[in-house]
Amino acid sequence: MQPRLEQPRPRRRLRLTLASREALWAYAFLLIPLAFYLVLRIYPAIQSLWLSLFSWHVDPAQREFQGLGYYRDLLTDSKLHRALLNTLLYTLIIVPVQLILGLVIAQLLNAVTVLRGLFRAIYFAPYVTPAVAVAWVWGWMYSVNFGVFNNMLIEWSIFWEERGITWLTIDPQPFLSSPDQALVSVAVVVIWQQLGFQVIIFLAGLQGIPSMFYEAAKIDGAGGWALFRHITLPLLRPVIAFLVIISTIYALQLFDQVVNINFTDQGGPVSSTLTIALYMYQEAFFSFRFGYAAAVTVLLFVIILVITLIQLRFFSRRLEY
Numbered sequence: 001m002q003p004r005l006e007q008p009r010p011r012r013r014l015r016l017t018l019a020s021r022e023a024l025w026a027y028a029f030l031l032i033p034l035a036f037y038l039v040l041r042i043y044p045a046i047q048s049l050w051l052s053l054f055s056w057h058v059d060p061a062q063r064e065f066q067g068l069g070y071y072r073d074l075l076t077d078s079k080l081h082r083a084l085l086n087t088l089l090y091t092l093i094i095v096p097v098q099l100i101l102g103l104v105i106a107q108l109l110n111a112v113t114v115l116r117g118l119f120r121a122i123y124f125a126p127y128v129t130p131a132v133a134v135a136w137v138w139g140w141m142y143s144v145n146f147g148v149f150n151n152m153l154i155e156w157s158i159f160w161e162e163r164g165i166t167w168l169t170i171d172p173q174p175f176l177s178s179p180d181q182a183l184v185s186v187a188v189v190v191i192w193q194q195l196g197f198q199v200i201i202f203l204a205g206l207q208g209i210p211s212m213f214y215e216a217a218k219i220d221g222a223g224g225w226a227l228f229r230h231i232t233l234p235l236l237r238p239v240i241a242f243l244v245i246i247s248t249i250y251a252l253q254l255f256d257q258v259v260n261i262n263f264t265d266q267g268g269p270v271s272s273t274l275t276i277a278l279y280m281y282q283e284a285f286f287s288f289r290f291g292y293a294a295a296v297t298v299l300l301f302v303i304i305l306v307i308t309l310i311q312l313r314f315f316s317r318r319l320e321y
Contacts, residue, residue, distance in 0.1 A: 045301060048294045056290035070295035080296065082271050083279040086183060090275065091251040093187040094194075098247055099240065101191070102198025107232075109199065110206045120203070124196035131193065135260035138189045142175040142261070149175065176262055179272040186273050189257050194250065198243055205239035206232070241315035245308055252304050253277050276300045 052070055054063040074080055109119055126134065141148045150172040157169035175185045213231050222230070233240075255277040258267060266282075267274030276296065284293035 048297045048301075052291055052294035052298050054291055056288065066291060070292045071299075073292065074295060074299060079271060079274070080276075080279060083267075083274045083276045086267075086271075086273065087252055087254065087275045089183060090187055090190070090254055091248055093184065094190050094251045095244060095247045097187075097191050098194055098198050099243060101195055102202050102243070103236075105195070105199045106202035106206055107228075109203055120200065123199045126193045127196035129193065131256035132260050134193050135189065135257045138192075139176065139261045142185055144172065144174055144177055147175070149173070177269060179270045182262075182269060182272045186257055186261055189261060190251070190254065193257075194247070198247070201239060201243055202236070205236045209235050237315065241311070244315070245311050248307060248311065249304055252300065252307070255281070276303075 053066055053068075055066055057063045105123065109116060109123075112119060144150060153170045153172055157171070160166070160168040174181060176182050209232065213235075214227055217227055217231060254275045258273050258275055258278050259281075262268060262273070267278050277300065280293045280296040280300065283289045283296060
């Protein structure tokens, strides 16, 4: 009697569920931005922190350990304090004005049915324009002698003087040449350029609100303000949170417009437009105090981190509608 040969057992194949495959693909694609942040974001941040503890020298062996010396200098640096104040003023002006204008314009565009795409493109065009080009053009427009704005003011004044109404005349303004007007003038440029981004994001949020909410509220007798207050604003809360955080981070890092709009990189006049980012640039590449500039970078990082965490905590509070 011949022995029975054992049949080889079939190998078990590892079969993943659809959810597991989707998760693996998601992690695979997430590795790309993770590598980007590790190499181009996290590593330079760690290097800045390390550099802020040493005095700079081309030869790493000759760099002297400073400890927290540069951070102590930050406490008594009056120019840095002015830059901090200016940066705070930029943020307080830019963020709320952008949000209000962006929401108003988005509401108007949401009601438009003809040429809506054209209007979107018009508002979004400044956002995709290089900040350097925008700053140079606005710098010429702000010019005291031959700028567009002062020429308009002159024509306006002549028009009303010819009619004997002198109290409506407005003298030409110094704009970027005045310490009192320069910061607001730069903030206007930033608001104008970044407004398109706010409009597009708000418009996307508005179009994502189901129309049945408005229809039900109108049946109950709700008016325009009640619809906006009790439906639009609450349902736009995630969009508002996103725009507030992004706009705040951008304002705190303001650099390009300030450097180029005055055709100088000094943050003048009299440091009235100086920002933290610009001051860091000056200390690093004008004074060659790379260690101190790195300390300013760490300070800016901490400020952005703290403000962002506060904003996230505020907007993460649950609301009942």
